[in-house]
Amino acid sequence: MAPYESDDSTNGTTTTAAEAGEPRSGRRAAARYVVPVAVVGVAAATIGLVPALASSGDPDLPKITAAQLINKIAKSDVEQLSGTVKITTDLGLPDLGGLESGLLSGATQPGGDGSAADPSAKLTELAAGTHTLRVAADGPDRQKLSLLENAAEYSLIHDGKDVWGYDSKSNEVYHSTADDSAAKGRDGEDHVPATPKDLTDEALKSVDDTTSVTVDGTMQVAGRDAYKLLITPKQSGTTVGAITVAVDAKTGLPLKFTLTPAGGGAAVVDAGFTQVSFARPAASTFDFTPPKGAKVTEGDDLGHGRENGKPEEDLSKGADGLGGLEDHKVIGEGWNSVAVFDSGSKGGLPSESADGDLGGFLGSLGDKVSGKFGSGTVFSTRLVNALVTDDGKVYVGAVTKDALVKAADTGR
Missing domain, CATH: 2.50.20.10 (Lipoprotein localisation LolA/LolB/LppX)
Known part of the structure; x- marks a missing residue:
């Protein structure tokens, strides 16, 4: 307690x-x-x-x-x-x-x-x-x-x-x-x-x-x-x-x-x-x-209704349906906890869109990082940071960029 x-x-x-x-x-x-x-x-x-x-x-x-x-x-x-x-x-x-x-x-x-x-x-x-x-x-x-x-x-x-x-x-x-x-x-x-x-x-x-x-x-x-x-x-x-x-x-x-x-x-x-x-x-x-x-x-x-008493849509999936958060695992404890889930998108960020190089645009908003887990991109705010790896994993937490990389190395 x-x-x-x-x-x-x-x-x-x-x-x-x-x-x-x-x-x-x-x-x-x-x-x-x-x-x-x-x-x-x-x-x-x-x-x-x-x-x-x-x-x-x-x-x-x-x-x-x-x-x-x-x-x-x-x-x-x-x-x-x-x-x-x-x-x-x-x-x-x-x-x-x-x-x-x-x-x-x-x-x-x-x-x-x-x-x-x-x-x-x-x-x-x-x-x-x-x-x-x-x-x-x-x-x-x-x-x-x-x-x-x-x-x-x-x-x-x-x-x-x-x-x-x-x-x-x-x-x-x-x-x-x-x-x-x-x-x-x-x-x-x-x-x-x-x-x-x-x-x-x-x-x-x-x-x-x-x-x-x-x-x-x-x-x-x-x-x-x-x-x-x-x-x-x-x-x-x-x-x-x-x-x-x-x-x-x-x-x-x-x-x-x-x-x-x-x-x-x-x-x-x-x-x-x-x-x-x-x-x-x-x-x-x-x-x-x-x-x-x-x-x-x-x-x-x-699509906000229910079927058989269960939600048809889990809003925790976010904009692109990046996997339900109910399937996530947690690395670390307390304030250093990092949620990990699989985006289902191998190869990291999307490389193309109807308007051009979406992956390049998104990548420009983040920082490239690498470690034992491989490589990926960290997207930062003043509170919540996220690491999207090139193999489709997503690490999210109220932790620093270095802490995210460490978590990815630990939970690869």
């Missing part, structure tokens, strides 16, 4: 989750998502929200240990809220004029059979730049997320069995049911990993004996008093520098999430509410009727 390091420096002791009265299953209970409605593919885990500006002066709150604060997060039962958030994500992706979002989501290009309102494509816009969101939730069956754009708005509404996506710019509507694979994560729970709570839940799953967890003071977010939880990898070789979570002192709900890279510079993911209310939203918030003249696309028409 992972040790949670106390912020009480007078005794220098650590507290395990079990000693804090928090079994592993209790920690996983923290994964009840506040705004559940869609998935955006492999890149979604890196999507974040910009923090609200903290008020001057830190609040004076009762002392609490890291184990107690994590337990407070796990026991948080907030199901009703509304608020405004901002999103800034700086992965350091190359500027491909918007093409990078399509590649990450596997979105259908203009003129294809896809829908501009399909959340699996639309929400990948959050993977880069700064955006403003409005969120609302009323229990497990009613949530709404609206992405505000220049003179347009995209809304994702979950109301009972129905999931609606509406893009006002194109006047297109996407519709599915809460049981469709398009509206569910691989763990079977609906979720949008785009709130501080979502991101915190994912971070806490990574906490083990390779991690230091402490309480690092207090702050205010969106006018509310909060504790600061600091999560720091003990290992070298990871691209993650530290994660800071502002936890609401009253409700235990994470209000702000910040992930800074080991390489320094601006945060890769910076997440927080600028305004939040825990009052029940008006019932009309979740009402939706397709506007007159809107094009409506059913999720089943895009």
Whole structure:
């Protein structure tokens, strides 16, 4: 069981989750998502929200240990809220004029059979730049997320069995049911990993004996008093520098999430509410009727339905169907874990396309490397790096280029 390091420096002791009265299953209970409605593919885990500006002066709150604060997060039962958030994500992706979002989501290009309102494509816009969101939730069956754009708005509404996506710019509507694979994560729970709570839940799953967890003071977010939880990898070789979570002192709900890279510079993911209310939203918030003249696309028409109770399409396969992640293996442990799967494409990067030398273009975006495994190309962001070998293997992790090569040499 992972040790949670106390912020009480007078005794220098650590507290395990079990000693804090928090079994592993209790920690996983923290994964009840506040705004559940869609998935955006492999890149979604890196999507974040910009923090609200903290008020001057830190609040004076009762002392609490890291184990107690994590337990407070796990026991948080907030199901009703509304608020405004901002999103800034700086992965350091190359500027491909918007093409990078399509590649990450596997979105259908203009003129294809896809829908501009399909959340699996639309929400990948959050993977880069700064955006403003409005969120609302009323229990497990009613949530709404609206992405505000220049003179347009995209809304994702979950109301009972129905999931609606509406893009006002194109006047297109996407519709599915809460049981469709398009509206569910691989763990079977609906979720949008785009709130501080979502991101915190994912971070806490990574906490083990390779991690230091402490309480690092207090702050205010969106006018509310909060504790600061600091999560720091003990290992070298990871691209993650530290994660800071502002936890609401009253409700235990994470209000702000910040992930800074080991390489320094601006945060890769910076997440927080600028305004939040825990009052029940008006019932009309979740009402939706397709506007007159809107094009409506059913999720089943895009292959998002189910057959025999199983998803027809595993969204973890990514843009090119690079093998389901359920078939992957893991090399290393903790923050140095590297996922390995077979792309099914021998010979490495594709060498030709209808538009010319696609392999050469993709290769120019990466760095050629070689080792005991053979040779390949490393594609880097400020957080997640991937090595595609010439024999079709793919190594992915929040680790440095050298760590990827070492993992490939070990698991060749």
